[in-house]
Amino acid sequence: MGSTSSTLSKIPNADELIQETGFTSAHLARLFERFEALDKDKKGYLSPQDFEAIKELALNPICDRIIGAFFSSGQEMLDFSSFVRILAHFRPIDNNRTKEPNSPDPINSRINKLKFAFQLYDQDKDGKISRNELLQVLRAMLEKQVTEEQLESIADRTIQEADLDRDDAISFEEFRKSLEKVNIDHKMSIRFLR
């Protein structure tokens, strides 16, 4: 393992990234090493195939959505900064941060975490989770355990529970509201990335 500083020097805009994401330099260096390890062909960027090559990820029911979340704008190349920015969502929330009035929320704030989760459902990016999108996710998660009708009724019920403005889809606000009792910080953080 190279020393942190030598690894950091390889990263183009390390300081800016540290500032933006809140990672420490040690973490950033570690992530860079991971980035390079994933990038087997040494292209300097990651492609979806590199992600698919991760064995355990391939077994995940929503692996394609996760990969899609990384390559959100449809491009096929993921550079290190974007990689890190996305992973920053999973840092535990810092409670001690002083709130400056005009600065934007940090990447790992609760709202941003929820937005990230939201986009896993909302594949067509229209700002709403339609019944169909919900069905797809349910199908992926529940696989062969349930019949199609059961899936549909579950999806219906989910929408019924959350949908306050009765447009038969779940907007981000409704999504956020339905998760207000869940400890998102606990559920969506990786200790490793403190």
Next chain:
Amino acid sequence: MINGYLDRKLQEVYSQYLQERLTCPGSSPGYSLTGVEGANSHPTAPTAFRVFSIVLWIMLASLAKLGFHWSGRIPAVVPESCLLIMVGLLVGGVIYGVRHTAPPVLSAEAFFLYLLPPIVLDAGYFLPGRLFFENLGTILWYAVLGTLWNVLGIGLSLYGLCRLGGWGLEEVSLLHFLLFGSLIAAVDPVAVLSVFEEIHVNEQLHILVFGESLLNDAVTVVLYKLFESFLRMPTVSSVDILAGGCQFVVVGLGAQVIAPLFVFLYSYLSYLTSEMLHFSGIMAIVTCAVTMKQYVEANVSERSNTTIKYFLKMWSSVSETLIFIFLGVSTIQDVHMWSWPFVSSTLFLCLLWRALGVLLLTAVVNKLRRNAVTFRDQFIIAYGGLRGAICFSLVFLIEDFPMKRLFITTTIVVILFTVFVQGMTIKPLVELLDVKRKKRALPTVSEEIHSRLLDHLLSGIEDVVGCWGQHYWKDKFEQFNTKYLKRFLIREDKQPKSSIVRLYQELERREQMGEDDEGTEDSQTQSRSLLPEEMDSIRKILSNNLRNFNNKHITAYSRHTLHQDFTVDASRKACLQRHHSMGERHSSNQTHNNQVHFSLIDTKSPRPVHNPAEVNLNGPIRVTSDGWADSSGPSLQNQEQAQASSTSRHMHIPKKLSFVLENEREK
């Protein structure tokens, strides 16, 4: 090699112990006393008499329990364990007064072999698995290090104080003090369970205290046996100490190896096996219960499931009652020796060291945890360190030496103090300090689905980042479970359903029964508006029915609120079953259709997602079979079924019912 050496020592201890047992003929569980002079001269009793007396005790225990639940107000203030001890004291006093000899004493053998296993098995079976494993690191940290800290602290400081204090205890060796420390420092799961059940703190706190009390047995066993064996050796060399340390690890780990066996008899076997091999029986049985639960529930029919759970609760309830009563009875004896300074300093030191220990350990562990343990929680953890019957039995097992009676007295005082004073004041303190309580939210399918999605997401991210976090191990276990274990251990047609599906079905069923005419309202409000109706129907049932037998049977088990899956439902189910055998009535058993799988596993999901749906019905529930015929009956039942099998949220709707009932009675 080292183990063999130590084993020989331990075998010597055991053979001596056995010899002592054999020299008291006619000794029976509940009547014998090991190692204390003067109180073991019971006449040889024929077997029938012995059994008769055991049954008498059990009946007494059940009557006592019923009495408390009929009295309504009292259980709210005084925890049941206190009341039972007081009953025991009364009974002991009576026996003493009548016969002028010491009453029968809780023998260590009876305790460890018969009374303790059901309780621990029950505790392990109903342990909220997912929460337990998430917090396992912290729990182990408290259990192992905390106990070590307490033992050494108490032992050494008592030794120091006795040397300095001149209380006439100078001849007592350091080893004796360490031995005493090892038995008095252990937090008792029975006592903790009985007190914490009634105060409903937030799940994290509950699992920490409770888990710690269960797991510290391994440490206690080892240290106790270690010091005891050292006591028998003329000199203690450093090799011995090192060997002791290794034993430590072996005991803890060995318990895990013994663990995966199946169902009641098997779990009892595992307990006995591990005890025979000098491993920690409690840990073995807990692990056994936790692991086998999945497979048992999946394989066995629903009715058998109910039976198993019901029996577990019943057994553990009886055991616990017996233990506390015996504790009270055994206090009345000739063997006491009092010493103000010793007793009070022991008490003080126990509290002090525990508080210090918790503070220090938490300071360290908070750096590694996601959810920090707050100061209030820490206070409750320290305050909730109740001692109980385990200390009591262990102190009797000590080989006789001049100051043994003092130790016994001190132990009893400490136990009584912790159970009474701490037990009674912990509830007001919890309210005073505004410790976070259990959440009382309705579960929603959305929450469940989104939570699941987030779990998958997090596993994926962990894979991307390459770290082996919690989710990684959970997933790995799940895959292993699905691929190998489940295929062998679960019948083909009984593959368990996803928790999402189960939750959804329960909510649907609840609604179908409850509101047929409310079509388009938001389902959340629908579910909530069910409550007043439910409460009305219950009130009606209660005021109408005063049948005895239902009453008796249910109240005996309402206290051990079948934590996870059952509210009063199970006891009612059992009622129905009993009714079956009596009259071949199939009442509304059809509603218990087989869609309700109380199984825990689904592929790719996190570990068992049970939720403790706690219903503490402080007053008696009077239900008869007639109640089932109404339409309100099944809906109530199903509502509770629904809540019972809902996941990862803690339901407290039935709890509201109990408040209502309480208020009603006070009117």
